[in-house]
Amino acid sequence: MSGALLVAGTTSDAGKSVVTAGICRWLARQGVRVAPFKAQNMSLNSFVTADGAEIGRAQAMQAAAARVEPEAAMNPVLLKPGADGRSQVVLLGRAVAEVGAMDYRERKPVLLERSLECLADLRSRYEVVVCEGAGSPAEINLRDRDIANMGLAVAAKLPVVVVGDIDRGGVFAAMYGTLALLSAEDQRHVAGWFVNKFRGDARLLAPGLEMLHRLTGRPVLGTLPMLSGLWLDAEDSLDLTTVVERGDVRGPVGADVLRVAVVRFPRLSNFTDLDALAQEPGVLVRWATRPEELADADLVVLPGSRATVADLAWLRERGLEAPLRARALDGRPVLGVCGGYQMLGREIEDEVESKAGTVAGLGLLPTRVVFGREKVLARPVGEAYGERVDGYEIHHGVVTVEGGDPFLDGCRVGAVWGTTWHGALENDGFRRALLREVAELAGRAFVPAPDTSFAAAREERLDRLGDLIEEHADTDALWKLIEGGVPGDGLPFVPPGAPRPLEN
Template sequence: MRVGGALLVAGTTSDAGKSVVTAGICRWLARQGVKVAPFKAQNMSLNSMVTADGAEIGRAQYMQAQAAGVEPRAVMNPVLLKPGGDRRSQIVLLGRPVAEVDAVQYGAHKERLREVVNASLAELRDEYDVVVCEGAGSPAEINLRAGDITNMGLARAADLPVVVVGDIDRGGVFASLFGTVALLEPADQALVAGFVINKFRGAPELLAPGLEQLRLLTGRPTLGVLPWTPGLYLDAEDSLALDRPRPDARAPLGPETLRVAVVRLPRISNFTDLDALAVEPGVVVRHAAGPGDLADADLVVLPGSRATVSDLAWLRERGLADAIVRRARAGRPVLGICGGYQMLAREIVDEVESGAGTVAGLGLLPARVAFAPDKTLGRPEGTAYGERVSAYEIHHGIVETSGGEPFLDGCREGAVWGTTWHGALENDGFRRAFLTEVAGVAGRDFRVAPDVSFAAIREATLDTLGDLVERHLDTDALWRLVEDGAPAVLPVVAPGGAPRVPGGR
């Protein structure tokens, strides 16, 4: 294996399965003794993580690095866009915020970002045997092609072979795969080497004729069909993942079932905080968009937000704010995490994120929030309920408390808890102790399972992704693409006709 081999995993749409396929390939290669790293040039996501050296990257790339068995680094996700209110996004460059821009202003940064992206990929290719790159959205977004730095723009710049993933569970997968290739200009098409079909749950013999016709129409093979596999919702990049039905959400509820309602904020961020709750036997996690969704909840969670003040206004418009205040004053548990914690305070002063100035919070915790221009990024550790807690923090809002009981870095008053720490619930001992107290306050006959390990479940899931790649993809073909690149001659596909083979590229 030569050092510096690379491959780009693109998709017909957002949430087609690019992240899990990338992670699966990383885990499969790592098992072969290959030194492999993930890479996503530009990620638009509200789910992020803090690396060991204090850089902020997309949570999916952090997970992919874990799949590869390497330390997550900023160069693995050099550009992170974090959407906020008013169609603006924060640009995080190599792990540090550098600007707040709208779509027009973003163009002024594009060449600088392109240089950083290309340099970051080159750095990884110099250091690792293989770099598995993940695209963003779809490469067929032809309105954005001129400024693209993460799909075919990256593939052309670095001469990367491209595999396109299509989600058959959505329907229309053959049209999506064909159309993706057909809409690309010939030089881009020359790098598209094959397809992967994701989330198939039918009879393979019924799919086979379609795969053959797709090959005849495009001149490109399908490199494998990944079966529908429940429970692979790892570190999703955007809130589309929240719209997937959870198996536990349809489970019958007994008197011992602990019911958790997570408020579905418009700018919800780091919602992976709740994944650790969902793995606990006897805990059902549901999303709430109105007061009625909170009625039977034993615990209401206000999660992180990229737009604390505007999401707080949304809570009030929906009647959720009043419902949360009523339940808290009745002694029913509420947990606020980061932006959700800020909403629970008495007062929020924000001249940074929203520019709204002083805004009244929900007043459920004795705290005041002041937004600072500099972002706090860290990997704090502490104790609660006698248990060690490791976490991470990403916020502009600085919370000062004036009472209540200490709770991690935040406070508790009555049945209301607040903390800026993300990831605390991934600590098994702390999670079990917290849920035990919540169940006691809620009067629920719930008993935690003492042997549930969130880290072990995560590792098992990453192993499952590696298994799927090994068992269902043409790994010999993947090796050839990584080592040799795309075939020298691939047909040009026109939207309305059969492919034709040019003289070469």
């Protein structure tokens, strides 16, 4: 078998990534060798594969759902927005250009060709490839150069299922409107619907599902309930309140909780570094954009940034520099990761990303940063607190350490730590050791849970996605689409503004 399917969505954040991952896990459970694929991804949340390629973190998560090793072919085009309205283009895991929207548009025919080559390669090595679209397939202003939605589906002859988010309202209009805006050729590929994030009594929804089927000629393949606490690797930080904001401190082991404030940079990247902290019992992780939000924090984290110099300027404009300096003088913990680590140093020389030249850092660590044109992509392994630590690196800024104590290829001075390593906090032993020291420095009676496993928690969440598809989707219909391909001319064309009469 060499089947494939494209999961599109009526909007961004409709649930494409979740449904794609769920289908991957459902198939993997049945012994099917399956791979995820997203031709074009716009995200500041990325991952480094075992062979040193950069891809979207969501595709790495979907590969984990499929129980396969992530690779560059699963996300051939990654766009990383910068501070100046331009984006870095990452092609097959390597940064190749910085472009504006119109410049990028001109590159799309070549990028579609490369994406189709990657998809064909995956289909030759896997039994099923589950593709994820980007944004909406009905972005008619972009259709002529589309490489991720209907442009891909038509070129690769893929059946398409469309996910709609009922929680935001208007899901039936969004589904009908999506189909009606497509050309007859594109409509041939749309085979069915998924209603996502449903709450309430399914009996109340049933008449609407039947009407949608009659209006469009496409069945609803599943009504998926709202799931809370998934904490999956999201593509971007546009809706961080649903991605990382954790108000649910669970079962503190000691007598106290530990409060973590994360500085919410405008160009925040790899924010999933904080998920491992947030899932620790007794740890409360919150975002901070104002000085007063740092006041009661036991640990302040400066996370990664796609635009280090610009976000450092924002930090200063927001009045956050003075409280960070005061914390360091008082011996209160601060942790910088990648771009956040670079900001903690004495000086940043950047003729590459911001082209700002030499900029003064916060001066809390004895380091100097020089931005290089070649991006560093690595999967380092090291040790801290006597614990093995695995991580990954994605950065242009190269840090020279001129003092302090070693810390994961970075350094430490007093209660200020800095490292270029993403993912370090996912290492359970290291995370617990760091939290013990943070609690001691902060004077908190906090005790890390001795048996918390971030890997096990992530695996459990991926299994919940598999359950979502297995229990709430028409899996027989999914199989037919995967094996049979595009439904063909049997599906009716739905013209804009002309719904077919509803039958009583």
